[in-house]
Amino acid sequence: MKRPNLPEELDLLAGKKEYSFRTDLKVNGWGYVAMVLSFAGDVLLPRHKDWHVILRAIIALAPIVPALLWGRIFARWIRGMDELHRRITLEVCLLATTAILFLFTALHPLDKAGVFQALGLRAGLDLHTWWGTSWLLVCFYILGSKILNRRYR
Amino acid sequence: MKNRLRELRAAREWSQSDLAAKLEVSRQTVNAIETEKYDPSLPLAFKVARLFKLPIEDIFEPDHQ
Numbered sequence: 001m002k003r004p005n006l007p008e009e010l011d012l013l014a015g016k017k018e019y020s021f022r023t024d025l026k027v028n029g030w031g032y033v034a035m036v037l038s039f040a041g042d043v044l045l046p047r048h049k050d051w052h053v054i055l056r057a058i059i060a061l062a063p064i065v066p067a068l069l070w071g072r073i074f075a076r077w078i079r080g081m082d083e084l085h086r087r088i089t090l091e092v093c094l095l096a097t098t099a100i101l102f103l104f105t106a107l108h109p110l111d112k113a114g115v116f117q118a119l120g121l122r123a124g125l126d127l128h129t130w131w132g133t134s135w136l137l138v139c140f141y142i143l144g145s146k147i148l149n150r151r152y153r
Numbered sequence: 154m155k156n157r158l159r160e161l162r163a164a165r166e167w168s169q170s171d172l173a174a175k176l177e178v179s180r181q182t183v184n185a186i187e188t189e190k191y192d193p194s195l196p197l198a199f200k201v202a203r204l205f206k207l208p209i210e211d212i213f214e215p216d217h218q
Contacts, residue, residue: 082178083193085179153181
C-alpha cells in the first residue's frame with residue numbers, strides 16, 4: 001500500500017515522532033544549499049568589491065540553481081501527499097508567498113518615506129536578500145501551516 | 154456533506170489509521186471526513202464506496218437532503 005507524504009515529516013515543531021531528518025534532507029536539501037550560498041554571497045560581496053564583475057554576478061546568482069532544484073523536489077513532494085494535505089500545503093504556500101509579496105511591497109514606500117532612516121535601520125532592512133527572503137518564507141509557512149491545519153483537526 | 158464513515162468503520166472494528174492505510178490517505182484526512190470538516194474528492198469517495206461495498210449515496214449525503 002502506498003503511504004502518502006505527510007507535512008509533519010518536515011515539521012520539527014510537530015515533535016520528534018513525526019519529524020524525519022532523512023525526508024527533510026531529501027526534500028529541502030537543495031533549499032539548504034541555496035541558503036548557504038546566499039549567506040556566503042551576502043558576506044563575501046560587500047567585502048570584495050574589487051572582484052571581477054562576472055565573478056561577483058556568478059556569486060550573487062549562485063543560489064538560483066539550487067533554489068530551482070528545491071522548488072522541483074518540493075512540488076513533487078506535494079504531489080505525493082493525500083488530497084487534504086495537498087490542499088492545506090498549497091493554501092499555506094499561497095499564504096506565505098502572498099505575505100512576502102505584501103511585506104516587500106510595503107518596504108519600498110516605507111523606505112522612500114524615510115522610516116528606516118528615522119529608526120536608524122539600513123534601507124529595506126536587507127530582507128530582500130535570498131537569505132532574508134528564505135527565512136521569512138519559512139516563518140510565514142510555519143505560521144500558515146499552524147493556522148490552516150487547525151481548521152481540519 | 155453528511156456521511157456514515159465513522160459508523161461503517163466502527164462496524165468493522167477498524168481504527169482511523171486502519172482505514173487511512175486502506176484508502177492510502179493520512180489519518181488526519183479520515184478524521185476530517187468523519188467530523189465533516191472536509192468533503193472528499195470524487196475519486197476518494199468512490200474508493201470509500203468500493204471499500205465498504207456500498208453505493209456512494211449510502212455513505213455520503215448532501216446537506217440539503
